[in-house]
Amino acid sequence: MATVATTTRSKPSAADIGRTRAQVNQSLTFVWWGTDGRGKKLKGEQVAKSAALLKAELRRQGINATTIKPKPKPLFGASGRTIKPREIAVFSRQIAVMMAAGVPMVQGLDILANGQANPRMKNMLLDIKTNIEGGASLAESMRKYPVQFDELYTNLVKAGETAGVLDTVLDTVASYKENxxxxxxxxxxxxxxxxxxxxxxxxxxxxxxxxxxxxxxxxxxxxxxxxxxxxxxxxxxxxxxxxxxxxxxxxxxxxxxxxxxxxxxxxxxxxxxxxxxxxxxxxxxxxxxxxxxxxxxxxxxxxxxxxxxxxxxxxxxxxxxxxxxxxxxxxxxxxxxxxxxxxxxxxxxxxxxxxxxxxxxxxxxxxxxxxxxxxxxxxxxxxxxxxxxxxxxxxxxxxxxxxxxxxxxxxxxxxxxxxxxxxxxx
Missing domain, CATH: 1.20.81.30 (Type II secretion system (T2SS), domain F)
Structure with a gap:
């Protein structure tokens, strides 16, 4: 009698799903050139998941994109300067204000990341946003950066998430970091x-x-x-x-x-x-x-x-x-x-x-x-x-x-x- 080999496929774990989502949600910075409805030449810089999606977004805004290419990395200082504690304090206040105003966490992180002058700070916030989109909590995402977010910071954020008062805790953390x-x-x-x-x-x-x-x-x-x-x-x-x-x-x-x-x-x-x-x-x-x-x-x-x-x-x-x-x-x-x-x-x-x-x-x-x-x-x-x-x-x-x-x-x-x-x- 022939033996039929069967292959069982294990159900993907939450971590695997999170990694898959993170890969899909990874964004790049593009530089684009185009014209508006009056033929005026325009140039801009925007974060998007792909050039095709960015072109569609620009078309929706009434801009005909003629050239879209990834933003080149600078030859020197590509990684940016070190993230200073003062920058973390400012970020804490900004995200606390956004949460109190009802802005979703992912959208708030995206807004703050695109407003950063320090590339390292920007990349860190985008990575935290990607992890959250992949199913991780804010505290878990921050623990990947123990230098910037120490145990005290992440423990407070975790307590706020558990109690459902994250906006209040973030406001407290912001005041604490500033002081x-x-x-x-x-x-x-x-x-x-x-x-x-x-x-x-x-x-x-x-x-x-x-x-x-x-x-x-x-x-x-x-x-x-x-x-x-x-x-x-x-x-x-x-x-x-x-x-x-x-x-x-x-x-x-x-x-x-x-x-x-x-x-x-x-x-x-x-x-x-x-x-x-x-x-x-x-x-x-x-x-x-x-x-x-x-x-x-x-x-x-x-x-x-x-x-x-x-x-x-x-x-x-x-x-x-x-x-x-x-x-x-x-x-x-x-x-x-x-x-x-x-x-x-x-x-x-x-x-x-x-x-x-x-x-x-x-x-x-x-x-x-x-x-x-x-x-x-x-x-x-x-x-x-x-x-x-x-x-x-x-x-x-x-x-x-x-x-x-x-x-x-x-x-x-x-x-x-x-x-x-x-x-x-x-």
Missing amino acids: IETIKGKVKKALFYPAAVLVVAFIVTMILLIFVIPQFESVFANFGAKLPAFTLMYVNLSRFVTHHWLIMTAIMVGAIVGIVFLYKRSPRFAHFIARASLKIPVVGQILTQSAIARFARTLGVTFKAGVPLVEALDSVSTATGSPIYNEAVKKIRGDVAVGHQLQFAMRQTELFPNMVVQMVGIGEEAGALDTMLFKIAEFYEQEVNNAVDALSSLLEPFIMIIIGIIVGGMVIAMYLPIFQLGNVVG
Whole structure:
């Protein structure tokens, strides 16, 4: 008896269907030339799934397309610049506004993607749109880009999708990203200004030591004048720098690279640098207030979105911007997981001011923890603003004094021997 072999065809999975839809829905950017009903020449750029569909769409608009071809990729910078956190914050606000206005998610993503100047941002949004069209959720689509959409962001979006309040959650996320980026910008401003001025002062000093002082030294040598001790000190320093500048540069670059490498690879070293930074006058205060503000803002947003407190603390443990506070949040999470109150766990770390702990305690007792956390965040964000302004006012005269001492000292040292030249010539 012959055996008949039968072949069973398995039912395609949701993932296979999604991939098929994604391939079908993939769009390209075309450049077209044509004329309207009056014979006027027109040119444009549009995203479409094919040239034939684009030609039909243009015909529907009363445009006779004569040439349609894919937009060529630029030779350099085809991938575009890196997607910055500020761009994600702007996108979050835009998509939140569109969702609140009733614009469908796919259409909103398409509109935002076509309005992006950064090709990477545009391609990312188009890919997210394609995944959603293929059956994936917004949170799942965003998880493909963990650098731009971290775990906290995607968890909040997932909570909004599950509860059916995605538009409200997106609005909350947008406000959160804007506040966080604002406070990060304030901290960077506080640290960048003095660093930039000191770097410029260092460069000017090196130029004077390497190029200017040797010229003065040759003039003094021609007159045979005995140099004052103050001038001689700068001349000897100039000789040392001139002969050993290459070694000094190598040591400085090596030290910077070594510190950055250790900071990224060694948790103990990063912990040491972070703790030392918190002890710097004024700057340490800004870093502390910034970490508390980010802790309160992040925990308030996640808790308000319906995320359980223990899971919310998991998300917060990498969001404070400080290794010291990140480690403290992990300890708080462990204490809360075994049943301790949040205020008790925060007090044990000895990193949060008494006012913050008490406000959290009031919020827990009143059942309004998220509201109290937002008030804490607003207070400390304002404190960061005030501290940055105070730091700028304090550093401006201080930096001018340092530059005056360095540059002015060199000028005085070079002109001191001039008073002796008259005696030598006479």
